[in-house]
Every structure is written in C-alpha cells, then in structure tokens.
Amino acid sequence: MTAFGEYMKQLREQQGLTINQVAGRAGISGSQISRIENGLRGVPKPATLRKLADALESSYEALMERAGHLEEHAGHSESHIPEWATSKDKRDFRTMLEDDGELMFDGIPLNQEDKQRIKDVLTGLFWEAKQMNKRKKPGDDSSQ
Numbered sequence: 001m002t003a004f005g006e007y008m009k010q011l012r013e014q015q016g017l018t019i020n021q022v023a024g025r026a027g028i029s030g031s032q033i034s035r036i037e038n039g040l041r042g043v044p045k046p047a048t049l050r051k052l053a054d055a056l057e058s059s060y061e062a063l064m065e066r067a068g069h070l071e072e073h074a075g076h077s078e079s080h081i082p083e084w085a086t087s088k089d090k091r092d093f094r095t096m097l098e099d100d101g102e103l104m105f106d107g108i109p110l111n112q113e114d115k116q117r118i119k120d121v122l123t124g125l126f127w128e129a130k131q132m133n134k135r136k137k138p139g140d141d142s143s144q
Contacts, residue, residue: 002039082131
C-alpha cells in the first residue's frame with residue numbers, strides 16, 4: 001500500500017463510506033479506487049483527485065499535497081502566485097494546471113521534465129496576462 005493509498009483509505013473509513021459509495025459519488029469505478037488504496041495504481045491525476053476530494057468531502061489541496069503534486073511544483077507555480085491575485089485568479093490558475101490532457105510534440109509524449117518546463121513558462125505567462133488585464137479598466141482607451 002502506498003502512503004497516498006493509505007491516506008485515501010483512512011479518509012474513506014473515517015466517513016464510514018464503502019469503496020462503492022465513494023465510486024458513485026466521484027463517478028469513477030470502484031476497482032480504480034481499490035487499486036489506488038492498495039497501491040496497485042499510480043497516483044491519480046489532478047482531475048481525478050478533484051472528483052475524489054468532492055466525493056470524500058475533503059480538501060482538494062490536501063489530496064494534491066498527499067499525492068505529491070504540490071511538492072513537485074513547489075518553488076515553481078505555487079510560489080509564484082502574486083500577492084494581488086484574487087481567489088478567482090487562483091481558481092483559474094489551478095484549472096489551467098489541472099488540464100490533464102497528454103502533452104505531445106510531433107506525435108511523441110513529452111517526459112516529466114519537459115512538461116514541467118512548459119508549466120513553468122505557462123505560469124509566468126498566465127500571471128503576466130492576469131496582471132495586464134487588471135491594469136486595463138473598462139472604458140479605458142489610452143490609445144487616443
């Protein structure tokens with residue numbers, strides 16, 4: 001059993017839920033949850049963790065941290081959140097990072113290091129664009 005699997009099982013049992021109850025709430029298979037809990041499946045992707053957090057009425061951030069996703073980005077995306085960012089800005093940022101589609105270049109999947117480099121660049125661009133949008137005020141036409 002993995003540390004994450006143990007943690008997830010503990011959350012489920014604390015709430016008195018069966019694997020099938022969590023599966024129904026999360027919209028994923030019971031066998032997938034069983035494999036996660038028993039360490040027979042790798043750490044779930046952020047989108048799956050979001051479903052599990054909702055199903056277990058747990059903190060999404062806590063599941064992300066336990067799964068190792070936030071540690072991986074520590075010093076990268078999470079620490080670069082500007083002070084002026086609102087909760088909506090932070091939610092938009094998390095949504096962007098949660099897109100778990102396969103990143104490919106020329107038909108070949110990218111390795112983890114290349115994915116991290118792309119996320120780091122996107123992080124900078126995202127916050128730069130957000131800041132530029134905040135500086136523009138509705139009806140502001142400084143081009144005259």
